[in-house]
Amino acid sequence: MTEVSEILYLLTAIFGISSFLIFILERYSHPYLPAYIASGLVIGQFVDPASFYSLAEIGIAFLVFIFGLKLEPEKLKTVVKESQAMTTVQVSAVGLLTFLAGILLGLEVMDSVYLSITTSLSSSLIGMQLLNREIEIDILHGRLAESTQLIQDMIAITAIIALNAMHSSSRTIIIHMLLGVGLLVVAGLTRRYLFSRIAELIDEERELMVLTSLGFLTGFIAVAQTLGLSTVVGAFAAGVAISKFPYNIEVIDTMEPLKDFFSILFFVSIGALVVFPSLKILLIAVVLLFLSQVVKPAVAMTVLIAQGYDKRTAHLTGLNIDQISEFSLIVAIQAFIGGLIGQDAFQGIILAASASFLISSYTSRHGEIIHQKLNWFEPFRPTNRKVREKTSAEGLEDHVILIGYDTQGKLIVEALEDEGEDLVIIENNPDRINEVMEAEENYVFGDAMDISSWDEANYRDAELIISTVPIKDVSEQIIGLETEADKIIRSNAMEEGAEFVEKVSYVEVPDLMASERLADHIKGVMEDPSYKDELRRRNLLELRKLLNEQEEK
Template sequence: MTLYEIVIIAIVVAAAFGFVAHLLKQPAIIGFMIAGFVIGSLAIFEIGSLEAIESLASIGITLLLFIVGLEMNFKELKHVGLVSLLTGLGQIIFTFIVGFLIITYLGFSFLPAIYIAIALTFSSTIIIIKLLSEKGDLNSLYGRISVGFLLVQDFVAILILIFLAGLQAEGGSGMNFVITLIKGFVLFGLTILVSYFLPKVLHFIGSSPELLFLFSLGWSLGIAALVNSPLIGLSKEIGGFLAGLALANSSEHFQIGIKLRPLRDFFIILFFVGLGAQLVAGSLVNIPHALLLSLFVLIGNPLIVLIIMSFLGYRSKTSFSTSLTVAQISEFGFIIMALGLAIGHVSPGDVSLVIMVGIITIFISSYLIIYNDWIYNKLKKFLVLFEFRRKKEEIDRTTVFSNHIILIGAHRLGQGILKALLETGQQFIVVDFDPKIVEKLKNKGVNILFGDASDEETQQLAGFSKAKLIISTAPSFGDNVAIFETVKRINSQTKIILTANNEWSAQEFYKLGADYVLLPHFLGGEHLAKAIKDDYKYDCLKTMKEADLASLNLF
């Protein structure tokens, strides 16, 4: 079977199952893995064909780590915050120690137990970012914390890959091990040095989108190949990461990421197809062990994150939603096991075990993340027990709010509205989850609550039931729907203004009964601010609503 035929079959089958998953409103990743399972079960591909898919999938992993490096500039690393740092490191330490004890209890020898424990340690960047983006929760409080500890975990994973590359070098003799480690840290230093000069090259070619795309692709894969060459002897994944890190400080890094993501996603689909196929190709004798370790990852990892965040003072809703994002193992786990196999420290059966754990945890955790709100509501009465300390997401309880205005989100669109509210002298409170905005406004004497507006306790503290007007600039469609439904349930007289990213969302909000929907390209924040400033009864909302409805051709 030719490479062309292999790729065509894999993509067509993946597209078919991905379409079915979308129809059933399930994560597309699930469809891709089932496609791989079907391909493997029907023995459509020979062993050589699976190896071809793995080789192509490795390009996707390299591009993934290139984009991870691209988005991991040191300014961001300094701002991940204490919660992301402690959560990321705490979960790594807990999972490794407890995982190692469980694995050795199951009868595995020392070295394989070390490798498997490390493989279970990291959470998947692919899964978390993709699912949070699909849910529209990437910019929520728990989404930002999750992305923060992913940065921490990815950085630790890269250090471990460099360490393992040292063990792989020429049989892992002491001198070669040290030389490889030195190579890794020298490359890291050179990357930091190059990052000060390379952005100038990008700025020169940035005016040509095609050239920028080709240069970025060539740079990422070229550096990956160079780092993987016998001259240096590190993995291509490390090369991809360092290539991205070198461009992280450029002003074009965001544009590069956007252009390369579709190509990355194409190869990542092959990665998941190959993963599903290997479940059949691998040994199934380890199913009991795989189920036990999967249970540990699905319960143990979220539990330690829940406990750490609770001690840091976060509410149960934020802590619980964040904790569910770590209930799977990472693509780094598969890379680490592959390196261990190449060195001779683990067996193919050990690799098969980790693949099975990966598929089980990725499958189940996808649903945990998608339906985290429903799960939280079912467990809410028990999760209150994890609120150990005075809550971080709260306001001075001596402040009494009644017949006031609530502004959800104080950056960009909300800034003009906030300015007008300050000028009116009316009582209001701002709800935001950006620590920098919260600190800045607190210093200016603004009543601001650090928290997620979709959280029930945040709504109680902000006085949703007594507000006369609520303005939501939140970008998430789901959050806006939840806010609207909550407000209308507890106080049907409250006027509600929601924000929509497109005309379809605006139509849905109006069908729900929103008093007004703010479309940023229809009406600027300053225009709305001026309207509510001059009209205390907010009769203008009806007029503006009718005008926009006519523009949207709803009737």
């Protein structure tokens, strides 16, 4: 059998088994990730696991490129200080505990070092996929997790660069470190000064933009390999080099199918590397899982609460960094191939990583439920409440509470101010809070899912509550508030809107109207008591009409 035939047979097995398992999981509303890991477990019984080393590295290289493309450091600067503090404490504490655990398990010192790298760092790939929705709408815990994962990726890349020169003299290691840092600096300078000019010359030609981006990817990888650096380092640098907004958005959208393809290759490869564990390997994996899934999130939560964040933000941030880093797997694979790590430690890392990815896909999905179960977890009550900063809403009655100070929210504020209405804004985006403060509006810098934010906004005496945030959990929180205030919520899904329409005054669905029309409805609700009933009736009819049209299509 030729090499090409072997690859084709392998890909056929990967996608055939994955498709079958996804079909089953979809029927029970499970995430897809377990299907990919399980496919790898099955294929690994018939294919030499060593053949998946390169496949895993190729898959992660492209995915790291996509991650680099999505980076917007400017957006994260408002939370980077907190993320740095959390990363420092978390990496130090979890790394030290893991190292001591490795020694107690009878592992060599270098094996214990690699275990420490594995547990102390989190996965930007898993985290970004699971957090995609939260990052898109700038939810605070999404920003914190994204910023933390970026810092940890820098640590991981440093470890990978150092690993490449591990067998060399101390002078060579320093040279490799300088070359790696230099490549990242070149990527940053390209992003800042060069790529926007190239993009303007391309003049929005979609195919040419994609080809140029792929050229950057292969070019940076080639330079990295020429310098003796890892493929992953070159791929990350390439992503950073062309991550200039808004040009990166078009590249990301175009490469979405490729990203899905390489995601499958990576996760299947990790599953295929798992072998039937001995008792020692199983014990190592259990310890790594406990440290990464329990201790690491607990440390992150504690640090965030100490910095003044509310429990929900701290809990959800911790739950979204509870996985083992994909960079750590590359470090482990390269170390194993180079004879720097033992078989037991390597297999323990692979088994723990596979289990970590599976568990994380569920903890993130059910974050709200876990948060409620962890509601008792607040080690202390700090005097500085970062997410409860507010201007005074005491004494306000018959006022309006607005959730979200986005573009639509600003239009609503203008309309309400024209009517002379008192207003309190609840927002958890630090950038938007600064805008609110400059506009001298009443505000609560807090989480709409935290009842304390509503208490500070004096929701019981409000006349109207408006949400511009299209999140089902937030809408359900508003619906459940015990107040006589009228409620207007937003939904991006017509089915969801139809579910809520009889429980609130109005459900805004983007297909139904623009922000200006919503402002007119708000005025009507506040000025005419009979307007509310007519508005709800028309809203229900419009939603049903749209649903019927959708079904006919």
